[in-house]
Amino acid sequence: xxxxxxxxxxxxxxxxxxxxxxxxxxxxxxxxxxxxxxxxxxxxxxxxxxxxxxxxxxxxxxxxxxxxxxxxxxxxxxxxxxxxxxxxxxxxxxxxxxxxxxxxxxxxxxxxxxxxxxxxxxxxxxxxxxxxxxxxxxxxxxxxxxxxxxxxxxxxxxxxxxxxxxxxxxx
Numbered sequence: 001x002x003x004x005x006x007x008x009x010x011x012x013x014x015x016x017x018x019x020x021x022x023x024x025x026x027x028x029x030x031x032x033x034x035x036x037x038x039x040x041x042x043x044x045x046x047x048x049x050x051x052x053x054x055x056x057x058x059x060x061x062x063x064x065x066x067x068x069x070x071x072x073x074x075x076x077x078x079x080x081x082x083x084x085x086x087x088x089x090x091x092x093x094x095x096x097x098x099x100x101x102x103x104x105x106x107x108x109x110x111x112x113x114x115x116x117x118x119x120x121x122x123x124x125x126x127x128x129x130x131x132x133x134x135x136x137x138x139x140x141x142x143x144x145x146x147x148x149x150x151x152x153x154x155x156x157x158x159x160x161x162x163x164x165x166x167x168x169x170x171x
Contacts, residue, residue, distance in 0.1 A: 087116040153166075
């Protein structure tokens with residue numbers, strides 16, 4: 001019994017280290033969303049170019065992705081070329097949410113680099129983003145043919161991520 005008591009701290013230490021290692025090795029970088037298989041939230045916001053006030057009803061072409069982006073977001077610039085490719089994909093519509101940004105800077109950036117979005121919703125205070133549970137930019141949501149949110153991806157949208165997570169909902 002005395003021998004067990006002297007080794008107990010070592011056993012507890014090994015269990016704690018093993019638990020920590022398993023926790024750190026868990027590659028779950030994806031944030032879960034309570035909105036999966038739910039409808040896109042209602043909103044009433046201006047388009048980035050101020051041409052109209054947009055609502056959920058303006059997101060009409062199913063399926064579609066909606067990409068949260070901003071000029072201050074470096075990773076958004078990394079994913080931009082792939083979004084430009086998706087713009088030419090007839091099977092998906094690409095919308096944007098310009099998140100907590102300066103309208104003039106955002107329009108200038110799209111003029112310089114190309115505009116992959118059918119339109120961008122201007123969300124200067126992040127209210128729509130909050131309703132979506134957004135932590136920051138970039139994040140991308142896919143709304144399926146049934147009108148429900150199917151995928152939430154945080155980070156840059158790349159061809160590999162597209163193939164792995166999104167394409168099954170497009171066909």
